[in-house]
Amino acid sequence: MTALAGCLLVSSMLFAVGLAGALTRRNTILVLVGIELMLNAANLNFVAFWRFGPHAGEATGMIFVLFSIGVAAAEAAVGLALILAVYRHAKTTDLSQLTGRPQ
Amino acid sequence: MMSATFFILAAVTLIGACAAMMLRGLVHCALALAVAFAGLGTLYLNLGAQFLGLAQLLVYVGAIAVLIVFVILLTRGGDSDSPALSPTALPIAGVLVATAIFAILAWAVFHSVAIHSPGLPAPQATIRQLGTTLMADYVLPLEVIGLMLTAALIGAAIVAMKEKQDPQ
Numbered sequence: 001m002t003a004l005a006g007c008l009l010v011s012s013m014l015f016a017v018g019l020a021g022a023l024t025r026r027n028t029i030l031v032l033v034g035i036e037l038m039l040n041a042a043n044l045n046f047v048a049f050w051r052f053g054p055h056a057g058e059a060t061g062m063i064f065v066l067f068s069i070g071v072a073a074a075e076a077a078v079g080l081a082l083i084l085a086v087y088r089h090a091k092t093t094d095l096s097q098l099t100g101r102p103q
Numbered sequence: 104m105m106s107a108t109f110f111i112l113a114a115v116t117l118i119g120a121c122a123a124m125m126l127r128g129l130v131h132c133a134l135a136l137a138v139a140f141a142g143l144g145t146l147y148l149n150l151g152a153q154f155l156g157l158a159q160l161l162v163y164v165g166a167i168a169v170l171i172v173f174v175i176l177l178t179r180g181g182d183s184d185s186p187a188l189s190p191t192a193l194p195i196a197g198v199l200v201a202t203a204i205f206a207i208l209a210w211a212v213f214h215s216v217a218i219h220s221p222g223l224p225a226p227q228a229t230i231r232q233l234g235t236t237l238m239a240d241y242v243l244p245l246e247v248i249g250l251m252l253t254a255a256l257i258g259a260a261i262v263a264m265k266e267k268q269d270p271q
Contacts, residue, residue: 001105002105002218002219003105003109004217004218005212005213005218006105006109006113007150008208008212008218009209009212010113010116010117010146012205012208012209012212013117013205014116014117014120014143015204015205015208016201016202016204016205016208017117017120017121017124017201018120018124019197019200019201019204020124020197020198020200020201020202021123021124021125023194023196023197023198023200023201024124024194024197024198025124027129029129029171029174029175029178030123030124030129030132032171033123033124033132033133033136033171034124036136036163036167037120037123037124037136037139040139040140040143040163043143043159044143044146044147047147047150047152047155048150050152050226051150051151051152051225051226053217058226059226059228059232059233059236062152062154062155062228062233063233063236063237063241065152065155066154066155066158066233066237067244067248069155069158069159069162069163070248070251070252071248071251072162072167073162073166073167073252074251074252074255074256075255076167076170076171077170077255077256077259078255078258078259078262080170080171080174080259080263081258081259081260081262081263082262083174083178084174084177084178084262084263085262085263087177087178088265088266093178
């Protein structure tokens, strides 16, 4: 197994863990955490292809991850602010109670 | 070939991510998430992306994990006694979907031609080069993301602001 394949496998596992968490957890904050993990898995892919790809010397992969980190920071701030606003309104962060599903 | 350092860092990252998704206490989840982000940052350092590793540590461990802890404390979610997972068949379906997606991704990785590329020397990207590239080739995206961060900051503050109480 080459190093690139190892990086890609780790990134796939990270993505699957984040997806499983986002799909199964009941707390809104943890769903956001799962989304952050999936985003980080994509970033790891960019870095791996920058490191092992054929176009060495160009910093394109790193620049993309830099912008991605910036966008993720904005996304986390706005998402957590929305969770706070929903909590003030509904007094809960439980997705089952928010969507009215039976417990 | 992969080094032992890579395996250790990958294991720390994945265990941290699994713990962040599986632990019951929300604060424990946030701390495990910080461990996963730190492991990912050191993984970037291991791959030779120094600036990215440090940016990851600063932004994710230093800012986002702390922000999540603040929101957990503000929503008093740490002492909730409701079950973490819903008791219906939904969690099993979610885990199955995630496993299927991981299987597809792993199959694609092992059948792609890209992983058989010869080992190349590590590309050099010093912070000086990165700065020059950012300010020369990517100056418009840089300005746009600065504007977006400002807008997100103001928007988050407005959304999270306490609503005005009614006079009665």
